[in-house]
Amino acid sequence: MNKRIERIQGTSISESQMVTVKTMRDYVEVTAVDKANRGLSKNKKLSKDEYVNTETGEIHQYKNTNVGTGKSIESARKSTNMINDLIHNNFQAKKNEWFATLTYRENMKCTKQLYEDFEKFWKRLKYEYGKNIDYISIAEPHEDGSWHLHVLIRFNDKEEIAIKPSDINDLWGKGYVSLKEIYDVPGLAGYLSKGKRLKHYPPGMKMYRSSRGIKKPKKEKVPYGQLKERIEDATLDSSYTDNIYDKNTNRLMNTISKEKYNMKQKLGIVGS
Numbered sequence: 001m002n003k004r005i006e007r008i009q010g011t012s013i014s015e016s017q018m019v020t021v022k023t024m025r026d027y028v029e030v031t032a033v034d035k036a037n038r039g040l041s042k043n044k045k046l047s048k049d050e051y052v053n054t055e056t057g058e059i060h061q062y063k064n065t066n067v068g069t070g071k072s073i074e075s076a077r078k079s080t081n082m083i084n085d086l087i088h089n090n091f092q093a094k095k096n097e098w099f100a101t102l103t104y105r106e107n108m109k110c111t112k113q114l115y116e117d118f119e120k121f122w123k124r125l126k127y128e129y130g131k132n133i134d135y136i137s138i139a140e141p142h143e144d145g146s147w148h149l150h151v152l153i154r155f156n157d158k159e160e161i162a163i164k165p166s167d168i169n170d171l172w173g174k175g176y177v178s179l180k181e182i183y184d185v186p187g188l189a190g191y192l193s194k195g196k197r198l199k200h201y202p203p204g205m206k207m208y209r210s211s212r213g214i215k216k217p218k219k220e221k222v223p224y225g226q227l228k229e230r231i232e233d234a235t236l237d238s239s240y241t242d243n244i245y246d247k248n249t250n251r252l253m254n255t256i257s258k259e260k261y262n263m264k265q266k267l268g269i270v271g272s
Helices: 073-090 111-129 165-172 185-192 224-230
Strands: 003-009 018-023 027-033 043-045 050-053 058-061 097-102 133-141 147-155 177-181 208-210 218-223 235-246 252-262
Touching: 018 224, 027 224, 073 133, 073 147, 073 185, 073 208, 097 165, 111 133, 111 147, 111 165, 165 177, 218 224
Parallel strands: none
Antiparallel strands: 003 235, 018 027, 018 218, 027 252, 043 050, 050 058, 097 147, 097 177, 133 147, 133 208, 235 252
């Protein structure tokens, strides 16, 4: 690696600077890239393994750089970030939301069978509980290469629904089932987006799937001053600035500022 990152707390973003804004159900993430420090093309090579995307200021691995023999680091990072975003944007720890883990009795290592089995399970679930249901499923490998599934389930037309693990076990029918109410969305999102076993994912495999009703966060670019007016009642949760230097020359290559705002107060959201 040829970069050195110096992180300082806080930001100093000018009112006129264009920032990238990612809006979730209950929080907003802001990213500002100091173009004056860059003088870079859109993708600037940092080393044989890494480049910086000057549109976002993010540093990525080249696609042929893998974690072990598994997914590329860049692809895995995008997937884990999206898992985190989808959970935050679509689940609220309500009484109509559940978290299931579906396992196999045998040592099942076929990813095609994994998703075929899930499709059958999902059809049975909708037949039993109605069609107005949404999900996010995350495939996770054990260290030996066998698979299990984590599934977040939301029953849209019910304010509350009681389900027993035995009910889901009967519909799955492949092995042990764990079933829990969702009570801590940030904690669950953090747990499921860690990507602890990235090297065991085959190249090209999608780590997660979701139903049509699961919405991605909104992304846009706006002047920072305009954004501040929109979120003036929100609470600033965190802010920091990363100064990125070339290790060899100590030249400042990029400056990335990030802020996160809690929107619960502004939107009147209760719970998380």
